[in-house]
Each structure stands twice: as structure tokens, then as C-alpha cells.
Amino acid sequence: xxxxxxxxxxxxxxxxxxxxxxxxxxxxxxxxxxxxxxxxxxxxxxxxxxxxxxxxxxxxxxxxxxxxxxxxxxxxxxxxxxxxxxxxxxxxxxxxxxxxxxxxxxxxxxxxxxxxxxxxxxxxxxxxxxxxxxxxxxxxxxxxxxxxxxxxxxxxxxxxxxxxxxxxxxxxxxxxxxxxxxxxxxxxxxxxxxxxxxxxxxxxxxxxxxxxxxxxxxxxxxxxxxxxxxxxxxxxxxxxxxxxxxxxxxxxxxxxxxxxxxxxxxxxxxxxxxxxxxxxxxxxxxxxxxxxxxxxxxxxxxxxxxxxxxxxxxxxxxxxxxxxxxxxxxxxxxxxxxxxxxxxxx
Amino acid sequence: xxxxxxxxxxxxxxxxxxxxxxxxxxxxxxxxxxxxxxxxxxxxxxxxxxxxxxxxxxxxxxxxxxxxxxxxxxxxxxxxxxxxxxxxxxxxxxxxxxxxxxxxxxxxxxxxxxxxxxxxxxxxxxxxxxxxxxxxxxxxxxxxxxxxxxxxxxxxxxxxxxxxxxxxxxxxxxxxxxxxxxxxxxxxxxxxxxxxxxxxxxxxxxxxxxxxxxxxxxxxxxxxxxxxxxxxxxxxxxxxxxxxxxxxxxxxxxxxxxxxxxxxxxxxxxxxxxxxxxxxxxxxxxxxxxxxxxxxxxxxxxxxxxxxxxxxxxxxxxxxxxxxxxxxxxxxxxxxxxxxxxxxxx
DNA sequence: ATTTAGCACTCAATATGTTCGAGTGCTAAT
DNA sequence: ATTAGCACTCGAACATATTGAGTGCTAAAT
Numbered sequence: 001x002x003x004x005x006x007x008x009x010x011x012x013x014x015x016x017x018x019x020x021x022x023x024x025x026x027x028x029x030x031x032x033x034x035x036x037x038x039x040x041x042x043x044x045x046x047x048x049x050x051x052x053x054x055x056x057x058x059x060x061x062x063x064x065x066x067x068x069x070x071x072x073x074x075x076x077x078x079x080x081x082x083x084x085x086x087x088x089x090x091x092x093x094x095x096x097x098x099x100x101x102x103x104x105x106x107x108x109x110x111x112x113x114x115x116x117x118x119x120x121x122x123x124x125x126x127x128x129x130x131x132x133x134x135x136x137x138x139x140x141x142x143x144x145x146x147x148x149x150x151x152x153x154x155x156x157x158x159x160x161x162x163x164x165x166x167x168x169x170x171x172x173x174x175x176x177x178x179x180x181x182x183x184x185x186x187x188x189x190x191x192x193x194x195x196x197x198x199x200x201x202x203x204x205x206x207x208x209x210x211x212x213x214x215x216x217x218x219x220x221x222x223x224x225x226x227x228x229x230x231x232x233x234x235x236x237x238x239x240x241x242x243x244x245x246x247x248x249x250x251x252x253x254x255x256x257x258x259x260x261x262x263x264x265x266x267x268x269x270x271x272x273x274x275x276x277x278x279x280x281x282x283x284x285x286x287x288x289x290x291x292x293x294x295x296x297x298x299x300x301x302x303x304x305x306x307x308x309x310x311x312x313x314x315x316x317x318x319x320x321x322x323x324x325x326x327x328x329x330x331x332x333x334x335x336x337x338x339x340x341x342x343x344x345x346x
Numbered sequence: 347x348x349x350x351x352x353x354x355x356x357x358x359x360x361x362x363x364x365x366x367x368x369x370x371x372x373x374x375x376x377x378x379x380x381x382x383x384x385x386x387x388x389x390x391x392x393x394x395x396x397x398x399x400x401x402x403x404x405x406x407x408x409x410x411x412x413x414x415x416x417x418x419x420x421x422x423x424x425x426x427x428x429x430x431x432x433x434x435x436x437x438x439x440x441x442x443x444x445x446x447x448x449x450x451x452x453x454x455x456x457x458x459x460x461x462x463x464x465x466x467x468x469x470x471x472x473x474x475x476x477x478x479x480x481x482x483x484x485x486x487x488x489x490x491x492x493x494x495x496x497x498x499x500x501x502x503x504x505x506x507x508x509x510x511x512x513x514x515x516x517x518x519x520x521x522x523x524x525x526x527x528x529x530x531x532x533x534x535x536x537x538x539x540x541x542x543x544x545x546x547x548x549x550x551x552x553x554x555x556x557x558x559x560x561x562x563x564x565x566x567x568x569x570x571x572x573x574x575x576x577x578x579x580x581x582x583x584x585x586x587x588x589x590x591x592x593x594x595x596x597x598x599x600x601x602x603x604x605x606x607x608x609x610x611x612x613x614x615x616x617x618x619x620x621x622x623x624x625x626x627x628x629x630x631x632x633x634x635x636x637x638x639x640x641x642x643x644x645x646x647x648x649x650x651x652x653x654x655x656x657x658x659x660x661x662x663x664x665x666x667x668x669x670x671x672x673x674x675x676x677x678x679x680x681x682x683x684x685x686x687x688x689x690x691x692x
Numbered sequence: 693a694t695t696t697a698g699c700a701c702t703c704a705a706t707a708t709g710t711t712c713g714a715g716t717g718c719t720a721a722t
Numbered sequence: 723a724t725t726a727g728c729a730c731t732c733g734a735a736c737a738t739a740t741t742g743a744g745t746g747c748t749a750a751a752t
Contacts, residue, residue: 047717059731060716061714062715062733140481146502148502150496162451233603235599253580371744383696384697385697387695405702407703408704409745
């Protein structure tokens with residue numbers, strides 16, 4: 001559909017626009033990209049590309065600016081050209097569990113590293129799926145009417161919550177309960193729950209009500225599609241020219257501040273295995289029209305994990321993609337790091 | 347030192363400037379505040395106030411703007427006029443422990459409420475002092491060479507960290523260790539630590555090294571003046587006219603993003619009992635010259651807790667102070683709420 | 693001895709006009 | 723098919739009024 005040369009012109013426009021942020025004119029292209037052809041020739045090509053919906057003019061006597069469609073083509077080209085060797089192993093999520101600071105620690109540093117390498121905003125999320133395996137549950141009395149509910153999942157993810165306990169269960173009963181549950185360590189929450197419910201019905205007659213309440217809280221922790229998000233270095237955004245305009249900055253910021261919105265966005269896309277790029281309006285969140293999101297996800301039994309970068313639509317896609325590749329590779333190598341670490345006593 | 351009328355003029359300037367953000371001229375004051383006096387009279391007073399360092403002119407033919415000194419006077423006046431009944435009970439920190447979501451939950455909602463009421467940024471912090479009392483410690487194996495260190499302090503504050511464990515301690519030893527420590531529940535960390543060290547030396551000969559390492563991690567968690575900070579609703583700042591200028595916003599934002607800086611600032615001031623206001627340069631952090639901080643702190647045995655609001659120097663001090671008063675009062679009433687809650691089964 | 697009206701003066705903010713140059717589309721020559 | 727040339731467009735940048743809110747000072751009024 002596009003001739004060889006049209007493609008070349010188009011990619012050049014995108015490239016130049018990403019670098020300079022200014023609309024690109026035919027002369028610039030003729031001098032810097034397609035040195036063989038004159039400005040007039042390129043002008044004709046650009047007019048055609050505009051007709052096809054790849055370019056637009058901000059005003060009549062201005063150069064061209066790429067549309068989302070153009071970015072799409074550009075990004076797909078970049079993704080195709082990517083070294084196959086760069087492709088990280090598919091299920092990197094399992095490796096995370098081996099990280100010295102647990103899944104949470106690993107994701108925090110991953111998001112920080114992503115921010116640093118990309119100079120935009122790195123993010124990392126874990127979605128706790130229903131099949132998460134239990135490591136340990138504990139109930140700890142805080143005062144006469146409250147206790148702390150503590151759940152540790154495989155991989156070292158810790159959830160805790162204080163719950164109100166209307167009736168007085170003795171500490172012994174709590175301990176007994178915890179002990180029973182913990183014999184089921186390593187099983188999925190679904191199984192544990194069933195057994196637990198049985199036990200409550202049969203043996204805890206008069207405490208059944210309060211136990212059921214606690215069970216609900218547990219469900220809330222585990223069944224809820226609870227997504228933990230880490231976003232790093234928001235201040236990076238203040239250096240991005242596109243966000244010097246306070247209005248645009250606010251739009252992005254308001255989304256980043258309410259995790260739920262972000263989580264919703266991410267959840268829709270975290271399906272495929274490689275690297276996925278969502279450009280501008282493609283994300284269906286009006287506030288993020290000027291933004292692009294680069295994502296990579298992986299899932300294993302209990303959890304789905306997502307790493308990504310969010311930045312302006314006019315972002316340096318090559319840089320971001322290679323940053324993500326790099327982090328994925330690092331994660332793939334974690335198990336080796338750990339082996340090395342044993343010799344390194346601090 | 348100031349005549350009655352000078353004071354009136356000065357407070358009017360501050361009031362008007364806080365409202366409008368524009369430099370205030372004599373005519374405005376004559377019409378809106380001191381209707382009895384003419385503009386010329388007020389002009390003379392203002393000239394005097396400028397000489398005394400309470401007002402400045404941004405440029406020769408402009409109205410006056412209050413200096414930090416003027417704000418100080420204004421704020422002190424507001425604080426004095428405050429209803430004595432508004433003054434919350436001094437040691438509200440103890441009440442926090444009774445909150446249904448534990449200290450952390452309480453502080454999160456407090457900071458959110460503060461943000462909402464003040465329309466600036468609310469914050470809440472706990473400083474873990476060395477005398478914190480222990481509720482429970484646990485060690486949980488994550489994989490062959492790592493375990494999760496879990497510390498629960500009085501009041502339901504939970505700390506956890508994954509540590510690398512070079513040698514293989516059996517789960518039994520870990521459990522035994524935890525059991526021993528937990529008999530000391532309710533004691534201060536200092537005491538626990540001493541006993542623990544003794545035990546390690548005497549009974550755990552061959553594992554001493556790895557245990558000592560774990561002990562260090564525990565120290566890091568507990569001894570470090572670890573301050574947990576919660577800041578709410580940063581996006582509020584984007585509505586504040588003073589921060590429409592991206593430079594000013596960035597200055598504040600960079601501080602808020604690195605908790606340590608903020609913690610340092612807070613720590614210096616969290617001594618007195620009532621409400622304290624730090625205006626502009628008084629905070630000694632150059633980035634925050636355009637900002638003011640309103641703080642209230644309370645401490646009890648193990649922890650010091652601080653609530654506050656940070657916003658522009660030109661903030662609505664009355665509003666912020668009453669917001670803080672309101673939240674303090676709410677906290678004072680928590681124990682009653684809890685009593686009420688028992689009837690409310692969800 | 694205050695207070696106030698009046699006047700000349702200052703200066704940021706706003707509006708208005710001018711120039712400049714990068715960029716386009718079109719046409720005619722290559 | 724390509725390109726040089728030309729007229730035209732329009733934003734950005736700069737220069738130049740215009741406006742108005744505000745001051746300080748002085749002299750008259752209270």
C-alpha cells in the first residue's frame with residue numbers, strides 16, 4: 001500500500017518529530033534523511049501521506065506531524081527490527097520470586113530501573129490471581145476487639161489488615177486455627193477456603209459468626225483482583241518538554257495518582273507475551289491521549305506480573321523498548337545472581 | 347510596637363493577598379477593609395509598614411505584598427483566636443491504635459481527609475522510636491536460601507523484609523527462635539535484643555553468624571528512625587494558582603517525592619504539642635521557600651506521630667488550621683466510634 | 693497634627709503593528 | 723518522474739503604543 005519511498009519519508013518524519021518536537025518540513029527531510037531527493041519531491045510524497053491519514057498539518061503553512069497511525073507503523077517497525085536475542089524468556093515471573101527482597105522488592109527496583117533507563121515513568125504491578133498459593137496465615141491479637149490478619153503468599157508477598165472481632169475468641173483458638181490452616185501451606189486458596197469453611201461449621205459452632213466475618217476479609221484480600229502498583233520517579237515527567245504545559249501534566253498525573261484507573265488500563269492489555277505498545281488514543285482513556293504505554297507481562301500459576309513504562313506519545317520508543325528489554329533480561333538472570341551472592345558476605 | 351491601625355492594615359493586606367494572590371493597593375483596602383479611612387491615609391501606613399519589614403513592593407508602582415514576617419504575625423493571631431475548645435487532647439497517638447485499620451490505616455485516612463478538607467496536601471507520619479514495644483516476630487521460609495522477617499509492633503504496625511540466609515537453618519530452629527522471642531512480647535526492643543543476643547551466643551554456636559546477620563536486619567527495621575509517610579492527593583497542588591508555574595511545582599514535588607527530605611524537615615519541628623506553623627524560609631529547605639507547613643505532633647511510648655498539611659505560603663491558614671483541628675478531634679473520638687461499631691454488623 | 697484630595701509619575705500588562713522565515717502548493721522547465 | 727522557482731500563508735518574535743492600577747508628595751481641609 002505504501003511505496004518504499006513513502007515508508008522512508010514517513011519513518012523519517014516520525015523519527016525527526018520525536019527528536020525535535022517541532023513539525024517537520026520537506027527541506028529538513030531532504031537535507032537530513034533523504035539526501036538524494038529534493039524538497040519538492042518530498043513535498044509531494046508528504047501530501048499523499050497526509051491524504052492517507054499518516055500525517056497532519058497543525059496549520060496551513062506548517063510542516064507535518066505524525067498521526068497515531070504513523071506512530072503505530074513506526075513502532076511496529078521498531079519492534080520487528082528488535083534483536084531476537086533481546087527477547088527475554090517468556091515466564092520471567094517465576095524468577096522474581098528468587099529476588100533477594102521478594103517479589104515486592106524486585107518490582108520496586110525494576111520500576112526504578114525502568115524510570116532511570118527510560119527517563120519516563122516506570123511501573124510494575126502484580127495481580128494476585130485466585131490460584132495464588134498460600135505460604136502462611138496468622139492471626140495476631142492487637143487489642144481486646146481487634147486482630148491483625150496476616151497472609152503470606154508464595155514468593156513472599158505479604159498482605160495484612162486489621163479486622164474488628166466482635167466476640168472474644170481466645171488466643172488459643174486463634175493459634176489452633178492458624179496451625180490448622182498452615183498445614184495446608186502450598187495449596188491454592190480455593191482449596192484452603194473450602195476446608196476452612198468446613199472446619200468452622202463443624203467445630204467452631206458458637207464462634208461461627210465472627211469466623212465467617214474473618215473469612216470474608218480473607219476473601220477480600222485474595223479474591224479481589226488486587227493489583228499492587230509501583231510507579232517510580234514521577235519527577236522525570238517534569239523534564240519532558242511535552243509536559244511543560246501544566247494541563248497535559250495534570251491529565252497524566254491524575255491517572256497515575258489513582259491506581260485503580262491505571263490498573264484498569266493495564267489489565268486490558270496484559271495478555272500477550274512479548275512487548276506491547278499502546279499509543280495515544282489507543283488506550284481509551286481520554287486523559288492519556290498524549291501518552292503512550294509500553295508493557296510486558298508474564299504470568300505464572302498464582303500471579304500475573306506486568307512491567308512497563310508510561311510517557312509522552314512523542315517518546316523515544318527505541319530507548320524505552322530497549323530499557324524494557326534490558327530489565328527483562330536482568331530478571332531472567334536473577335537466579336544466577338543469587339547463586340553468586342552466596343559468596344558475597346556483607 | 348505596631349499601632350492598632352497599623353495592625354489592622356497589615357492583617358488586611360495579608361488576608362486580601364491570600365484571597366486574591368495579587369499585590370494589594372491602598373484603594374482596595376480603603377474600599378473593602380478600612381472603609382472609614384481614605385486611600386492616602388492607608389498609603390502612609392503602608393509606607394511605614396514597609397520600612398518595618400512587614401511589606402514589600404514587587405516593583406515601584408505596585409501594591410504591597412506581605413513578607414514572611416507579616417505572615418508570622420497573621421498566623422500567630424489566627425492561632426490565638428482559635429477556640430480553646432478546638433484544642434484536641436494532647437496524646438491522641440494512643441487513640442490511633444484503636445482504629446479499625448490499625449495505625450497505618452488511620453494515618454492513611456487522616457492524610458486523605460486532611461487533603462480533602464484543606465485542598466492542599468495532607469500528610470501523616472509515624473516515627474518508630476527505640477522504645478517501641480514488640481508484639482510478635484516471625485521467620486518464614488520463602489525458599490532454600492531466603493526467609494521473610496516479620497515484625498509486628500504494638501498498635502499493629504507491620505514491618506517485613508526478605509533476607510538472604512547463607513546457611514541452612516532448619517525450620518524447627520526458626521520456629522523455636524520465634525517462640526522464644528514471642529514470650530517477650532510487650533517488651534521494648536532494647537530488652538528483647540539483649541536477651542536474644544545472649545541466646546544466640548550460648549545456644550546457637552554454629553549458626554551464630556547467620557543469626558547475627560538476621561539480628562542486624564532487625565536492627566535496621568527497628569532502630570533506624572524509620573518514618574513512614576503518607577501524603578495524599580498531590581493533584582490538589584495543580585489547582586493551586588501558585589503552582590501553575592511549573593518551576594515552583596517541581597520544587598515542592600521533588601521534596602515530596604523523596605520521603606527522606608520531608609522526614610528530615612518534620613523531625614526538626616515535631617516537638618511541641620499544639621499546632622505549629624512553619625512559614626516559607628523558616629523551614630530551611632530552599633526548595634520550599636514558597637511553601638508553608640502546618641503540623642501537629644503527639645508522642646507516646648514507642649512512637650511519635652505527626653499530622654500535617656503542606657501547601658503554598660499563600661495558603662488559607664484559617665482553613666488549614668481548622669481542618670487539622672477537625673481531624674485531631676476525630677481521632678480523639680475514635681475510641682467512642684469503636685464502641686459504637688460493635689452493633690453495626692456488616 | 694491628622695487626614696485627605698489632587699497631581700505627576702512609574703511600570704506591568706495588554707493590545708497593536710511589523711517583520712521574518714519556514715513551509716506549502718502549484719506550475720513550468722528539465 | 724523530478725526539480726527549480728515563485729507566490730502565498732501564517733505563526734513566532736520583536737517593537738511600539740495604550741491603559742490603568744498604584745505610588746509618593748504636596749498643599750489644603752479638618
